[in-house]
Amino acid sequence: MWTTDLTLDTVVRLLSENEASARQTLSMVPSETSMSGLAKLPMLLDPYHRYFFNEDDDPDRWHFRGAQRLRDLEMELTVPLLRELGRASYASVRPLSGLNGMTLVLAALGGDPGSTVVTIAPELGGHYATPKVAGRLGLRVEYLRGPDPHTLDLAHAAELLARTRPSLVYVDQSHCLFPVDVKALVDTVRAASPGTLVHVDASHWLGLVLGGAFPNPLDQGADSWGGSTHKTFPGPQKAVVLTRDPAVEQLIRDTQDFLISNHHFAATIGLGIALLEFRDFGPDYTRAVLEHTRRFGRLLTERGLTLAAADRGHSAGHQLWLDTEADGIPAKTAAARLSAASLKVNFMSGLPGFTGQGVRIGLNEATYEGLSGDDIDELADVFVAAVRDTEPPALLAERTAALRRRTPYGARATEGSPLLAAALELCEGALRRTGTAAERILTEAAR
């Protein structure tokens, strides 16, 4: 019927080659980020295989006991750090991804079928999936709109809210250069439709908020906020929902009880480790992301590329949008040239204000990977030379690789570190539990 020719040794070789390549490559995809190796360690270990439900450590409720010894790593590490950095009294760590979290929030707070949910219009950067997920849950969708791709029309919002009385305003900027003014929006909601909840899906900005570079949506009056934990926050592929409102908390709990069973306990511990590290370096890192993004936008502009929102400083966050087609270079060509220079970027249709395809980049991972100061200028030189195809890709790739020899944010693990040694011993223990005939053959071949 179908099968594979790949063998275990080929798979490990491909993974190994990819690691070598990744270490010489810079990802500028704004929705991705690398993260601490230690924070990934739990996924190699026993908690990866276990369910965890007994948050309160009730002796009569250890229906699944495999997580019992590590209960504190979720309830005394991950959850309290989310509360602390997210300025919330309740944190759900159960969603498995951004869309899983969106589905949870829309199912929990969107009201009965037939209710209306208001979200950000696609032409203002609203997420492509929100109207479809809401629609599949039986919710009617109305859009917040604006006079330009970066501004909400609050008068229109007030009229819409008063007319439709939605259950929920779901703020879902995905293609986003400037964050919605949550305070102004909440004030508008409270005045026009007092029963409406406001949730801010800050997936793209989660790290920027947790690090303090962006205002916290709860401080701005939102009822809840959250998002995926692997964009500007250097964490695992999961999502979180945070609130201070016990009624919202209860709705989230009641819904996640049937929408999410296995919540990926090891990744949840990994999130705690990532938060513990981030508490130290997050404020510096997130300030640097904003600074590098603005600087990079200015440098690209000075070098003649066309960027969106030039009149507004290009970006308040980590994203920049390039209109290379205005410069005579198809976006997909620009992306392919950048890739040959070991710079990975998004290209896509549908960026707000664009008629053709655009290139969407972020400075988050470059910053996490340790670039700063003059590195940003060098990165701009490589970037522009690649887009314009003015230097051989191999030379540009070498310059990118040189930029990757920086130290990632917070990285301090050195030879002889007891932490590294302990972690490696754990890896070896896990990896010994491996193998098949292919491994047996390899082992015998090595004798």
Add this chain to the structure above:
Amino acid sequence: MWTTDLTLDTVVRLLSENEASARQTLSMVPSETSMSGLAKLPMLLDPYHRYFFNEDDDPDRWHFRGAQRLRDLEMELTVPLLRELGRASYASVRPLSGLNGMTLVLAALGGDPGSTVVTIAPELGGHYATPKVAGRLGLRVEYLRGPDPHTLDLAHAAELLARTRPSLVYVDQSHCLFPVDVKALVDTVRAASPGTLVHVDASHWLGLVLGGAFPNPLDQGADSWGGSTHKTFPGPQKAVVLTRDPAVEQLIRDTQDFLISNHHFAATIGLGIALLEFRDFGPDYTRAVLEHTRRFGRLLTERGLTLAAADRGHSAGHQLWLDTEADGIPAKTAAARLSAASLKVNFMSGLPGFTGQGVRIGLNEATYEGLSGDDIDELADVFVAAVRDTEPPALLAERTAALRRRTPYGARATEGSPLLAAALELCEGALRRTGTAAERILTEAAR
């Protein structure tokens, strides 16, 4: 507001202690399993951070390029192996968990809001979440019922199907000793309601089907099947959906496009590695699971414990249900005593046919961990002594630990193995990218 006192070194110590403990513990929770260390390796590496969408390797559709070099590990390893072992022409690897997969299938195949979905009644072991997920999607739910907790009433099914003309029959046995006769059910569906699709959520039996110990639902006439990949299949925390029907494939594709964006690419590669190893040992392993389960049921019965379905050989699969309360021992007490003997089991209300709480166990992980032959007798002796509290827990825990010194299914990694060496080098590369002030302090303290 809230914070944590835990430090990185404490976290690693807790993880390390848990590994040591897990290596002396036997999990008999039927919905969990350990797996190959090598299959978890990708989650420590760069693919953990990347999105992957471009299945067809279309040069114009590398909107996210981070997965480009490893595209084949999904499309030429994981997917073909699923097609081969799952006897399907299409395999979706996008769901993140069993419930995420269930949500996908109900959203894709359940029809428009107001449609009816037929599923297994809770008193026959239907999954607790199915009616709630279906209800939140606007679907009406009707139940297949039976004369006893292990048998479908096909005459009732025919009447129900003809009367309600459901869009979908979703077979979701979760507490299950005997699989539904899918062929008989499909024949009933085709006769009574020809337009109705049949999906078999075989989460608990996925490994048993892929290994050939249980019949393949597609061979029995189902339109699609799938489930979570971490119960009887020793794989990652994900789920899959398989079909031979292009129309069903299209519905799944159209729906997953908006329900799942980040599909956990590294875990998907891990699934491929697990399948590659399983292709070798799966048939032996799954036959052994069935044999060990029946044998363990007989041994417990001989030693005086009360099990469900004694008249039918206790189980056709990997689960056994103990009615310790009939033996005068509350289920939670039995579970706590077993835990003290390093045997982890489920206890719960709602097992079909039970009035109180029951103990639910599985022989899947014990079998994967290498137990066989007389080990099963020794395990039964330890188990019964623990439940009855007739020997000191510490001595029983020592006997459990001795049972854990078997070689796991398929495990062949040895000192000097080039595969292990290559994998460890990758781990070290990942772990070096770690750390914070805590790590710096540790490192300095070690000098």
